[in-house]
Amino acid sequence: MDEERNMKILVLEGIATSGKTTIKRCVIILCIFILSIYLVSATHEISPPSFSVDTEISSLYNITVNNTDAGQIANITQVNITIPNSFSFTADTNGTNSLSTFTNTSITLSWSNPTEYVINGSEWKNFWFNAIASTPGNYNITITTINGTDSFSSNIPVTVNDNTSPSINFVSPTPTSNLNLSQSYITVKVAATDNIAIDTIIIYLYNATDLISSITGSISPFFTNLTELTDGTYYINATVNDTSGNTDSTTTRTIILTCVSDWHCTNWSECMGGIQIRSCVDFNTCGSILTKPPENQSCDCISDWSCTEWQSKECPKNETQTRICEDLNDCKTNETKPSETNSCTYESKVNLLLIFIIIMIIILSIIGVIITLIIHLKNKNSGKTIIKHNYKNYYNQRRVPPYYQ
Numbered sequence: 052m053d054e055e056r057n058m059k060i061l062v063l064e065g066i067a068t069s070g071k072t073t074i075k076r077c078v079i080i081l082c083i084f085i086l087s088i089y090l091v092s093a094t095h096e097i098s099p100p101s102f103s104v105d106t107e108i109s110s111l112y113n114i115t116v117n118n119t120d121a122g123q124i125a126n127i128t129q130v131n132i133t134i135p136n137s138f139s140f141t142a143d144t145n146g147t148n149s150l151s152t153f154t155n156t157s158i159t160l161s162w163s164n165p166t167e168y169v170i171n172g173s174e175w176k177n178f179w180f181n182a183i184a185s186t187p188g189n190y191n192i193t194i195t196t197i198n199g200t201d202s203f204s205s206n207i208p209v210t211v212n213d214n215t216s217p218s219i220n221f222v223s224p225t226p227t228s229n230l231n232l233s234q235s236y237i238t239v240k241v242a243a244t245d246n247i248a249i250d251t252i253i254i255y256l257y258n259a260t261d262l263i264s265s266i267t268g269s270i271s272p273f274f275t276n277l278t279e280l281t282d283g284t285y286y287i288n289a290t291v292n293d294t295s296g297n298t299d300s301t302t303t304r305t306i307i308l309t310c311v312s313d314w315h316c317t318n319w320s321e322c323m324g325g326i327q328i329r330s331c332v333d334f335n336t337c338g339s340i341l342t343k344p345p346e347n348q349s350c351d352c353i354s355d356w357s358c359t360e361w362q363s364k365e366c367p368k369n370e371t372q373t374r375i376c377e378d379l380n381d382c383k384t385n386e387t388k389p390s391e392t393n394s395c396t397y398e399s400k401v402n403l404l405l406i407f408i409i410i411m412i413i414i415l416s417i418i419g420v421i422i423t424l425i426i427h428l429k430n431k432n433s434g435k436t437i438i439k440h441n442y443k444n445y446y447n448q449r450r451v452p453p454y455y456q
Contacts (some may be wrong), residue, residue, distance in 0.1 A: 085279040094119045094203045095196045101207060102192070105214035106184055106246070110139045114180040114194060114207065118170040126168035134182055135190040136181035140265070144181035155335045169321070170196070187213035189248060189297065208266075213295035215247035219252065221289070221301055222272060228304040233311040234335045237276040241301065243271040243291040250294045257286040279338055280307050313345055322350035327346040352382030357391055364397030 055338045073119065081257070096117040101184045104110035118127050136158060145153050160180055162169055170176045183189070190292035191206040223241045225231060239254050252273045256264040263285075273289075288303040316331040328347045333339075358376040366372065372393040378384075 071143060085307065095194075095205070097194050097207060101206070102209045103211065103212065104184055105113045105212050106187055106216055109144070109181045109183050111144075114178060114192075115175055115177050116170060116194060116195070116196060117175045118172050120172060120198070125172050125198055127170040127196045127198050128165050128168055129161065129163040130169055130176075130178055131193075131195040131197070132162070132178060132180070133193040133195070134158050135184075135192070137186045137190070137194070139185070140181050141181035141183060145179070145334060147176065147178045149176040149178075184209070184211040186332075211292070213247055213297065215246045216297040217243055217249060217291045217293045219243040219289055219291040219299050219301055221304065226286075226304070226306050228302075229307070231307040231309060233309060235280050235308065235309070235310045235312075235337045236288065237280065237285060237306050238276050239287055239289070240272055240274045241289045241291075243273070243299075243408065245291075245293040245297075248294045250292050252289065252291045254289045255287065258283060261365055278336070280308055280312055281338070284308075286338045296410055308333055310339070311341050312339065313336045314342065316344055316346070319348070321380065322352045324347050324383045325349055325352045342374045352380055352384070354382045354387050355379040356387065358389055361393060366397045368397050370395050 061354045069222075080410050096119055102112060112132075114132065116130060117125075118125065130149075138158065140155060140160065141428070145155070145160060147153070147162050148168045149162060149164070150167065151164045154163070160178075162178055183345045188207045188211055190211060192209055193204055193206050195202055195204040218244075219241055222240050225240050226237065230260075237256070239256075241252060241253055241254065243249055249269060249271060252268045252271065254266045254273065254275055255262060256266075256277050268275075273301060277287075285306045285308065286303050287306060288301050290298060290300040292298040313334040315334055317329045319327040319329050321327070326347055327350045331344050331346055333343070355378060356376050357379055358369050359374045361374050362374040365374050372395055374391050374393075376389050376391055378388070
């Protein structure tokens, strides 16, 4: 019985809990429904889907807005149009077919009517203005609609095209037009600018009938030197295009070349081999040698001989010494050339040794004779002294008195 009673209690508790959850859900759904009546998100439709404009031009932007929400609370009371920072609103170009007041900041244009509405439900209204885009690229214009409870925003893409042409001009040292030059070249220099980027610069050279040359670059200023030109009339101009395909060109200049050579020569060299030389250069580079001064001439050559030492300081067996003599002026003549050979007497080293030995023998012999004479004289004097002593002794003995005997 207790178990059955417990089961009934559990079932009743479950039914009570389920009922409370259901009531909560109903309350939430009812609240959402009530709020949906009073909160409208101010959704809208806009046109056109996009704009495409050019730089530096005051372009018209006519935007149509449709209120897609119904009901009094859904009436749009304010329309804000925000343009990119790089755009400039053109003053006094704004307009609308709605009942509204216009105000603006630098980039936000606003039409509002807080007492009534700007756009009624399911109603199309137009808002227009002019603006200038300075930088090419892709941008968005933002349209925000506001009603009594909410706001809604959407974007219109804007493509800004670069329609600003680059600029190109001749600069110094490019010759002025109709100038008559005494040279065989034309120096050309141009300077180009663009609001975005330069792609290509081309310098053209023409004669009376044909294009002679075209030189291409991409960096400004661009310089070239057109050389090896014959006498005649020439025409030069240049073009530039930017990375957006915009182009510009210079005027055409006429240049007349009548080249007169301007020869400058170095000093004559020293006379060598009867010839002097020099180098001559045409400063106008006319390319013609008809008036070129001579670069060599004959001269009276005076030899300046320089000789080495004799190759053998001692006379060789062939009894001829040699040396080498060179004419520093290279006169190509041997008339005054010093002799390169010299006769001498060869002295053998063996004969000298024999003479030395003989001389030494003679010297030694003389010394021996001198020594022998000295010894002989010494011995002779020594014998005389002995004889004298013996005689003295004998004499003394004979004179001794008898009583000493």
